[in-house]
Amino acid sequence: MSFQYQLLAQQLMQKIQAGEIVAGQRLPSLRQFAQQRKISLNTAKSCYELLEAQGLIYVKVKSGYFVQLQPSSSGFAIEAPEHPDFQSKMRDVSNLGLQIEIHQAAINSRLIHLGSIQLSPNLVPAKALSRSIQRALKYSKPEDFLYSDRQGHIRLREALSAHWAEDGFHIAPEQIYISNGCMPALSVMIQSLTCEGDGVIVPTPNYNGQLQLLALLKRKIIEIPANTEGFDLERLEQAMQHSGAKVCLLTANFQNPLGFCLSNAEKEKIAQLAAKYQCHVIEDDIYAECSFSAQRPLPIQYWDQQGYVVYCGSVSKSLSSAYRVGWFCLPPRLKHLHAQMIIQNVSVNTPLQLGLADLIYSRAYRQHLGQLRPKLMKQVEQYRQFIAQAFHGIDFRLNHPQGSYALWLQFPQQVDGLAMYYYALQEGINIVPGLLFGEDQRYNSCIRLNAGHELSEEIQQAIQLLADWVKSQLDSQSAA
Structure with a gap:
């Protein structure tokens, strides 16, 4: 399901990428855009905010919205994660001890906050x-x-x-x-x-x-x-x-x-x-x-x-x-x-x-919610773009949430999410391995990250460290 503002943003993005709307071109004002498309002012605002979060447009104070110049190397196609089908049956939740251990680590304030899903102060x-x-x-x-x-x-x-x-x-x-x-x-x-x-x-x-x-x-x-x-x-x-x-x-x-x-x-x-x-x-x-x-x-x-x-x-x-x-x-x-x-x-x-x-x-x-929502949307998209850059060259997949700030990454099957968790923990970084989100180790090549904190230099370095570890694991397995 896509919201109306997302569909409109997709249409404008395609026009920008096709060159129908060129870099530096001024877009209609929010009110004009709302009237043209027969939508509410809030929907128009959400559409422009999404395009801005994706780096496709920018705003000039008292001047309006303009199309951003796109570097040739920008933007990576990010595929959505794939998930296996399976037969449903009644069963116990396994790994309770591991669940509790990782939950405790997720709320450790001394670690870099990429584990527990929580907002920045x-x-x-x-x-x-x-x-x-x-x-x-x-x-x-x-x-x-x-x-x-x-x-x-x-x-x-x-x-x-x-x-x-x-x-x-x-x-x-x-x-x-x-x-x-x-x-x-x-x-x-x-x-x-x-x-x-x-x-x-x-x-x-x-x-x-x-x-x-x-x-x-x-x-x-x-x-x-x-x-x-x-x-x-x-x-x-x-x-x-x-x-x-x-x-x-x-x-x-x-x-x-x-x-x-x-x-x-x-x-x-x-x-x-x-x-x-x-x-x-x-x-x-x-x-x-x-x-x-x-x-x-x-x-x-x-x-x-x-x-x-x-x-x-x-x-x-x-x-x-x-x-x-x-x-x-x-x-x-x-x-x-x-x-x-x-x-x-x-x-x-x-x-x-x-x-x-x-x-x-x-x-x-x-009022807080009205201010929070566009900030979260922009922040989550910044995480997604940085993750795409950090993991470039790796066959990975990433969700595109329509709200909230949980990110779900899926790697090739040979990448062990639990091993990545223990490596990250040694480096002072907290993540949550996909193993905990279901049974039969279906999601062992996945991890979940929190995008609720600002994408600081420290967090960027942490994500890059994870990407380097994944690359080293894949390289060593290819060499073997």
Whole structure:
């Protein structure tokens, strides 16, 4: 699936590369372009920002947008990763010890940040957060200093409900439960809807943290194949129908590590399948607000008519990983679990909840998202272009995410991603090997990188070091 602004950018890129629009030529203003194409100003802006991030156009202050001169050596064709097909079956998550070891390394602040998917501190609106927390404390009520409601403070639940309504989907405050981040929310729901030994359907390659969680909870997995376009809904239906699983764990918007965003038709179909087979969908929508488009994509929950979709998320990826505020939302069908949820859920710091509510109500959070999205789009594209240069000459593949900032690299089969991880660790660099994102070593020639930090000279050197290691491995194997 491609957004409209991406299709428009592709059309302009082809004209630039064909010489129909020449270097130095001035492009129509945003307003003119929007009128010509009969699109919104936001779509026009996103189109130009994408072209700018790709180095095809540039902006002159008070003059407009112009076509950039393209060096003859610039731009490498980057193929999307390929992923194997396989038969789905219920099984245990293997390598739990390795999962935990690598997870610990991924959050080691002394290493170069290419492992854990997190934003640079420079992209966090620290001043706005500070103002909101101070304002929340100033206007807090006496009861705010007592034990808090385990469901979450009503003000934050109302703020989230109103915030989502602006993006086109509606969840009532009484359905929202505030949690200590997204993973605790997923944990509570998995434990409430399944028992030890039960299977959970997951598309792979899939976020290794989710697989680690399932292993720790002693749940089995039923994998279905995924790729950079999404996953096959026929295979999902077969798993729902024949595997015996009553829960699937899905990310429809900018899945980690592949970055795909399912179409609205696919999301609607998933909601229909969930109801047809009475198989609950636990939807992890943690990356939706990191869209490269001005419009946040809708979740599967939007199409849920029968109450089989449990919506989960957090501000960890869009605001800060340090602010452990997440949520899960019980549909009316699961209202009978309320008492159980209250017992299982861990209360979240009340001042932080009130501060986040203020950030939303003051519009500072939405302003932050408006500024973050084009920055992320440009930053991710800078990473992709630098990676293309560093690994030039190597037969590698790289995803092109439509949002978020996870990059998935695939190398020739003889490249051992786990060996690369240990080499990088010795050099003070953290990456995550593809081995952890599924079973049967299907992704052992892959790695995942974080593009949430600025592409500093230090990070460029780290990426180049990885590229040199891959080249040396391939050269030595060719010589042998």
